[in-house]
Amino acid sequence: MRRTPLYEAYRDSPGVRMTEFGGWQMPLCFESGIIAEHLAVREGAGLFDVSHMGELWFEGAGSLELLDWLVTNDVRGMEVCQALYSPMCAEDGGTIDDLVVYRLDREKFLVVVNAARTAIDFAWMSRENPWIGSSGSPPRVSDRSEAIALLALQGPSAAGLLQPLVDVNLAALGRFRFAAGATVVGKRALVSRTGYTGEDGFELFVDRADARAVWEGLLRSEAGATPCGLGARDTLRIEARLPLYGQELSEEISPLEAGLKAFVKLDKPDFCGKQALARERERGSRRALRGFQMVDRGVARHGHRVSRAGRVIGEVTSGTKSPSLGAFIGLALLEAGSAGIGDEVTVSTAPEKRARIVPTPFYRRIGGER
């Protein structure tokens, strides 16, 4: 089992519970528990170790062209110091991964990918994709995941807490923008206004050797961030309806089915999977990701079947009790047109329970997205 550079920093903290995630030993939660950590992020600031995420570098002539062909969102339209969320699809439109592209320079990009997909993505992006074969001198793609630690500081207090510890003006850093040559508690860092919680917040890329100093510096600071584990990360992202690869997305699920139409630019000249996705768009997706709220109390879990009027119409992809709403909520991939907002469905919990299709996201922060 792999461990992040921060493992030593928290393995002995009281009440920490560890879990396995994608081959990594990660904190599930700390002493205060998942619900308290979740609420700390909604009301204050929480600090996550997400160093298990993969970091891939694209450098040299052709980087822009290759990356723009690999992902479904529009990389060409990006400015330097801008970050962009995108699915990455196979030719058949299935999702290989979802990722965030950081434009470091004209022909230099950092791509952050899911931990369990890093090796697959790297092989695909650097060698196995057909674009590379057709190009005379392809750009250099390297996997630097081992060398880099990633910390996420999330919540409405994140900016106020972080500002005294960084040498960049955070007020001038917009959402999905980053500062590359910054320092955090005196350590070299890339400071990005991104996250996976539905709140304002930052992600801090630092050298592996500096991870512990930054982690401890942020926990020690006056405002005091709450250390958070993957448990709260999951409940936070479900409320915000952010997909988790392996649940809402997979090689068998297209980004259109997962409701990510805004990140699939079918007007781009060409990209991997364009033909299949254009066809899907034209004919209509076979399935659609829907939010639901339990009518009967109970927790829906990944893999539970969803039925309507006695007929199975799909499966739960994620479910939890929402700490922000106090309601039992979930996401389900359902046959297109089988159930609309307000319709009642049945979830195959034991015993079966009723749920109602509701609009998503379940939670939207005050002020909304910028």
Add this chain to the structure above:
Amino acid sequence: MSVPAELRYTKDHEWVRPDGPRALVGITDYAQSALGDIVFVEPPKVGADVSRGLEVTTVESVKAASPIYAPVSGKIVEANGALDATPELINQRPYEAFIFVVEMSEPKELDELLSPERYEQLIAPRQ
């Protein structure tokens, strides 16, 4: 981890409080701590006959569902209604927040449950 001396225990981390012909059943401090925040308890079916070892209900934490077994045979005569609205009572006061009450059909089964000392050995960290 607290392990009250007056209770009996199971390997599945349940406690049993005998009370005449009846027995209150809950989960231990160790169990609630391992599960983390408990968000739902499926109400056990009052009136159901259960035999020892049979799954009676489920306790749901944020991350996982855990089955609760009958530690002794008999009839479920009461479910703790307070857990419907406040399942977190199990986290807060695990030995007060019983989940159900069994009217025992085989009271001798109590002798086969674990003593507090045996249960403490079971949950002791391995050296």
